[in-house]
Amino acid sequence: MNQFKIVLRLAWRNLWRNHRRTLIMIAAIVIGAWSMIFMTALMRGMVDDMIADGISVLPGHVQIHHPDYRDDPTIANVIAPPTGELLEALDGPGVVAWATRVRVPAVISSERDTRGVTLIGIEPERERDISFVAGDIAEGDFLSSRDDRGLIVGRKLVEKLETGLGKRVVIMSQDQDNEIADRGFRIVGIFESKLAQYEEGFVFAGEGTIQELLGVGDAISEVAILGSDYRDIEDLYRSIEAAAGDGVEVLPWNEIDTYLGSMLAMMDGFVIVFIVVVFLALSFGLVNTLVMAVFERVREIGLMLALGMTPRSILSQIVTESVLLLTIGLAIGNLAAIATIEPIKGGIDVSIVGEGMEMMGASSVLYPALYLKDIVMANVIVIVLGFFASLSPAWRASKYDPIRAITKV
Amino acid sequence: MKSVTCKQLCKTYHQGDIKVIGLDQVDLEINEGGFVCLSAPSGGGKTTLLNAIGGLDTPDSGEIWLAGERIDNLGKGELASMRLHRIGFVFQAYNLIPVLTARENIEFVMEVQGVPAAEREQRSTDILAEVGLEGLGDRRPAQMSGGQQQRVAVARAIVSKPALVLADEPTANLDSHTAEQLMELFVELNEHHGTTFVIATHDQRVMRYAKRVVHMLDGKIVDDEQRDAA
Numbered sequence: 001m002n003q004f005k006i007v008l009r010l011a012w013r014n015l016w017r018n019h020r021r022t023l024i025m026i027a028a029i030v031i032g033a034w035s036m037i038f039m040t041a042l043m044r045g046m047v048d049d050m051i052a053d054g055i056s057v058l059p060g061h062v063q064i065h066h067p068d069y070r071d072d073p074t075i076a077n078v079i080a081p082p083t084g085e086l087l088e089a090l091d092g093p094g095v096v097a098w099a100t101r102v103r104v105p106a107v108i109s110s111e112r113d114t115r116g117v118t119l120i121g122i123e124p125e126r127e128r129d130i131s132f133v134a135g136d137i138a139e140g141d142f143l144s145s146r147d148d149r150g151l152i153v154g155r156k157l158v159e160k161l162e163t164g165l166g167k168r169v170v171i172m173s174q175d176q177d178n179e180i181a182d183r184g185f186r187i188v189g190i191f192e193s194k195l196a197q198y199e200e201g202f203v204f205a206g207e208g209t210i211q212e213l214l215g216v217g218d219a220i221s222e223v224a225i226l227g228s229d230y231r232d233i234e235d236l237y238r239s240i241e242a243a244a245g246d247g248v249e250v251l252p253w254n255e256i257d258t259y260l261g262s263m264l265a266m267m268d269g270f271v272i273v274f275i276v277v278v279f280l281a282l283s284f285g286l287v288n289t290l291v292m293a294v295f296e297r298v299r300e301i302g303l304m305l306a307l308g309m310t311p312r313s314i315l316s317q318i319v320t321e322s323v324l325l326l327t328i329g330l331a332i333g334n335l336a337a338i339a340t341i342e343p344i345k346g347g348i349d350v351s352i353v354g355e356g357m358e359m360m361g362a363s364s365v366l367y368p369a370l371y372l373k374d375i376v377m378a379n380v381i382v383i384v385l386g387f388f389a390s391l392s393p394a395w396r397a398s399k400y401d402p403i404r405a406i407t408k409v
Numbered sequence: 410m411k412s413v414t415c416k417q418l419c420k421t422y423h424q425g426d427i428k429v430i431g432l433d434q435v436d437l438e439i440n441e442g443g444f445v446c447l448s449a450p451s452g453g454g455k456t457t458l459l460n461a462i463g464g465l466d467t468p469d470s471g472e473i474w475l476a477g478e479r480i481d482n483l484g485k486g487e488l489a490s491m492r493l494h495r496i497g498f499v500f501q502a503y504n505l506i507p508v509l510t511a512r513e514n515i516e517f518v519m520e521v522q523g524v525p526a527a528e529r530e531q532r533s534t535d536i537l538a539e540v541g542l543e544g545l546g547d548r549r550p551a552q553m554s555g556g557q558q559q560r561v562a563v564a565r566a567i568v569s570k571p572a573l574v575l576a577d578e579p580t581a582n583l584d585s586h587t588a589e590q591l592m593e594l595f596v597e598l599n600e601h602h603g604t605t606f607v608i609a610t611h612d613q614r615v616m617r618y619a620k621r622v623v624h625m626l627d628g629k630i631v632d633d634e635q636r637d638a639a
Contacts, residue, residue, distance in 0.1 A: 406500060
């Protein structure tokens with residue numbers, strides 16, 4: 001304890017021996033820490049936005065469907081609606097919302113044009129809580145019931161088809177007997193999404209109406225389930241999987257939408273790489289500072305060794321200096337990053353690069369997302385790597401020969 | 410009881426391509442409470458011998474015994490511990506740690522030894538008064554004169570009551586008056602505390618205070634003179 005006290009005191013005082021050098025190094029660490037946390041928050045915000053948007057469009061957090069549905073997403077691969085144990089699980093704790101859907105590829109035709117789309121039969125009341133469409137109606141109304149005969153279409157699709165609210169379009173798909181199933185729908189609502197691809201790719205109708213059109217009785221294509229946090233779905237997934245039993249496939253969102261899943265995994269990896277790269281740039285300055293500090297104190301280190309201080313204490317002293325330097329820089333850098341992020345948490349308008357953002361599946365407003373785990377990770381990585389970076393000069397100092405060090409000119 | 414015993418000490422080192430004999434079969438015994446000066450011209454071996462006795466340098470051959478314990482075969486860690494607990498050092502220059510105050514410099518060895526804070530403070534206060542630096546405890550080395558700094562170094566060397574104090578040219582950077590004061594302090598500590606002093610010097614003013622002067626030349630002891638101290 002005594003050794004630690006004296007090591008700490010010497011390290012702290014030596015740190016301030018050369019104010020200018022120490023302050024420059026602290027400034028570099030502050031900028032490094034700030035950039036690590038700030039940029040991570042921006043990237044997290046972008047990915048969160050992409051994932052939240054992606055989840056709100058279709059997958060939910062967990063999905064149930066026929067084992068062959070993902071390979072052949074047609075009406076041939078349907079499942080029975082939830083009953084019994086599965087229904088209890090869906091209405092149980094951990095499930096925020098759930099909805100059944102009939103989802104098939106289809107063709108939509110106006111009097112002007114024809115397009116391929118994904119036709120989704122929904123339960124309006126349940127869907128309201130789970131996907132974007134109810135909240136994004138820009139014109140007209142949302143569907144009123146599962147037997148509603150109207151159609152919800154995206155703005156971009158309306159423009160392509162040169163049709164409009166109140167006009168009739170024809171939807172054509174294939175029923176279970178591989179026969180053409182078609183019927184006319186009146187457009188009762190137009191939705192606008194952050195992403196053009198959604199507006200062009202999806203049309204929504206009442207689930208009952210689509211079941212009737214396709215002749216599948218009460219069969220459905222999927223059950224989408226929403227938990228409380230897309231990052232923490234393991235328990236939800238396990239409970240639904242257990243309740244669903246055999247004959248269906250239960251998948252978490254990151255396996256349903258592998259692009260989103262890999263985006264999240266890539267983001268975690270990218271954050272670590274980014275932090276390490278910033279640290280490597282910092283480490284040159286840090287090691288240089290410590291080497292200089294040791295070089296200037298050769299005689300003093302020799303004196304302490306001659307007086308009986310152990311080489312380990314000398315090593316601890318240099319490493320402690322490094323850790324103190326990093327701690328001060330990180331503390332200020334963290335505060336600066338938090339102070340910068342808090343005022344812009346409401347969103348940054350990046351519409352100037354909106355098209356590029358849209359291509360990546362993100363919106364043109366970026367919401368920085370500051371996570372404690374990212375701050376902790378950045379700090380821990382810097383402290384740990386800083387510790388190792390300082391070992392080399394510290395090791396050299398501890399190996400000095402006392403007499404040669406004292407008499408060094 | 411012998412404080413220091415050296416038997417057949419040999420040490421050579423190289424300066425570039427030149428082989429220099431530091432110690433050449435040195436035999437030396439110093440009694441407890443002795444006040445010995447090692448006198449030699451530059452390169453005569455006095456500092457090499459002092460460093461060997463202090464465990465700062467290892468001889469090529471021969472034996473060194475301190476208070477009955479052989480030290481020339483100890484490891485680095487054991488030597489560090491031996492220096493910490495049994496020897497006080499006063500070097501020619503650069504004796505103090507610049508970032509510590511005079512009091513903290515004095516307490517440094519005790520702190521490393523693990524002496525409790527209250528005891529350290531009491532002993533450092535007493536020793537500051539003893540070396541004539543009362544009231545200067547909070548000054549850093551840069552705020553003190555060369556003589557005052559050497560006094561702090563002496564205070565640090567003796568405050569933990571070591572059996573042996575080794576001083577290498579302690580007066581080299583001091584004016585005559587300060588050098589005299591320092592030597593009188595050494596004598597006083599030698600007489601009152603029974604501390605053994607071994608001082609490497611070629612300063613005649615210092616030798617005047619010694620009870621015994623060991624003359625060296627080219628790493629050999631050429632004369633061993635008993636004196637009546639000043």
